[in-house]
Amino acid sequence: MTGASALQGASAAGAAAAAPPRAVCEIDVVSDTVCPWCYVGMARLGKALAAFEGRLEARVRWLPFMLNPNAPEEGEDKLAMYNQKFGAARVAAIVPQMTRTFAEEGLPPYRVEGLTGATRNSHRLLLWAAEAHGLGAQGRLAEALFRGYFTEARFINDRAFLLEAVAAAGLPADDAARQVLDAPGAYEAQLLEELARHPGVTGVPHFVVRLPGERRAVARLGGAQPPEAFEEVFEAIVAAARAAAPAGAAAAAPDGGAACGRDGSGC
Numbered sequence: 032m033t034g035a036s037a038l039q040g041a042s043a044a045g046a047a048a049a050a051p052p053r054a055v056c057e058i059d060v061v062s063d064t065v066c067p068w069c070y071v072g073m074a075r076l077g078k079a080l081a082a083f084e085g086r087l088e089a090r091v092r093w094l095p096f097m098l099n100p101n102a103p104e105e106g107e108d109k110l111a112m113y114n115q116k117f118g119a120a121r122v123a124a125i126v127p128q129m130t131r132t133f134a135e136e137g138l139p140p141y142r143v144e145g146l147t148g149a150t151r152n153s154h155r156l157l158l159w160a161a162e163a164h165g166l167g168a169q170g171r172l173a174e175a176l177f178r179g180y181f182t183e184a185r186f187i188n189d190r191a192f193l194l195e196a197v198a199a200a201g202l203p204a205d206d207a208a209r210q211v212l213d214a215p216g217a218y219e220a221q222l223l224e225e226l227a228r229h230p231g232v233t234g235v236p237h238f239v240v241r242l243p244g245e246r247r248a249v250a251r252l253g254g255a256q257p258p259e260a261f262e263e264v265f266e267a268i269v270a271a272a273r274a275a276a277p278a279g280a281a282a283a284a285p286d287g288g289a290a291c292g293r294d295g296s297g298c
Contacts (some may be wrong), residue, residue, distance in 0.1 A: 040228045054272035056249065056265070060171075061229050061237040063152040064187055066291040067129050067141070070177035072236035072255035074136040079261035086269050090243075092166055093173045094225050095154035096235045097293055104188050106146035113143070144247045145184030152211070153187055155218040156197060158225065159211045171200035177232065233294035240264055254288020264288055 035176040060076070062069035075151040078225075080089050133141040140277045153176050161169035175196035179185035185192040190212060211217050226274050229237065238252040 034088055052264075053088060054083075054086060055090070055243050056268050057243055058089055058091045059094050059229070059239040059241075061096050061232050061239070062092060062235045063098045064104075064150045064157075065172060065180060065290065066096075066098060066235050067133075067181055068291050069236040070138065071132055071136055072238070072288070073174065073177065074138055075239070075258050076261055076291045077253060078196050079258040080222045082258070082262055083269065087265050089265075090166055091170055092161060092168055093129040093157050093227060095150075095157070095222060096232065097150055097154075097226070098235070098239075102147065102149045104149045106148035106188060107291070109145050109147040110143050117183060124243045133181070139154055139178060142181060142182055142184045145180075146186040146189075148186065148188045150187055151222070153227075155211050156193060156207055156220055158211055158218045158221050159207065160197075160200065160202060162201045162221075163206070163210075168202055172196060172202065175199040183235060206209060217235040234290035236288075236290060241270075242268070252288065254290035256288035260288070 058076070060069075060072070062072070076091070080086075080087065082088075085242060108123070108141070115124070117125065126141075129143075130141045133139070137209075157169055157176075159171045159173055179192055179196055180187045190208075193212065194208060197207040198204045229239065234253065236255055238256070239248050240250045240252070241248050252260055252264070
């Protein structure tokens with residue numbers, strides 16, 4: 032089962048559960064569409080939510096982060112950029128690590144060839160998907176973008192690929208073109224607002240778990256945590272809902288998960 036489908040399946044099953052009290056949480060996922068650990072984090076979160084099928088409804092929202100705000104719009108060779116940024120020796124270790132990790136998580140084979148570049152348009156489309164079609168649609172689009180970039184060597188800022196990803200997510204590509212890609216100012220203000228929502232985040236993925244309507248986090252999890260880290264948080268939420276009591280103080284943020292940072296750490 033893919034990451035987004037697992038997320039949607041767990042959420043839908045939770046929504047359909049009839050036995051009260053039903054546990055509900057909101058999860059903000061701060062990520063960049065060119066961060067491989069964000070794709071891994073999606074898969075691991077999906078596995079954790081699948082383990083709570085029927086017990087927890089999770090409303091997952093993808094928020095933007097830009098690992099390289101100055102990445103070129105026209106793109107540049109991905110492997111050459113990696114070698115320049117990280118050094119050839121480190122890249123020689125990163126590529127087999129990501130290849131193993133993708134295989135372990137049941138993702139399609141990791142590929143490092145192709146172009147990389149600006150992610151602004153992909154984030155604008157994700158904001159559009161959530162606003163116009165809901166969080167489930169946004170999750171499907173996030174997965175299509177991750178899958179294309181990391182496993183099909185597609186360029187993250189290629190118009191054709193972006194619209195193909197929209198269509199693969201079951202969304203109207205014509206609307207995406209007209210309302211987002213052909214409207215340069217569309218979703219720009221919202222993008223800047225969302226980029227500033229979590230100012231303390233310096234690496235992605237970063238997961239913020241809340242109860243509905245609450246600003247205070249139940250937990251913050253940094254990096255692509257294993258499913259067990261999410262399950263511990265979800266178990267506490269389910270137990271609190273069963274007892275009809277608040278979930279309690281925010282949990283400490285585990286920082287042991289792999290993540291991508293703007294300084295190149297973790298990738």
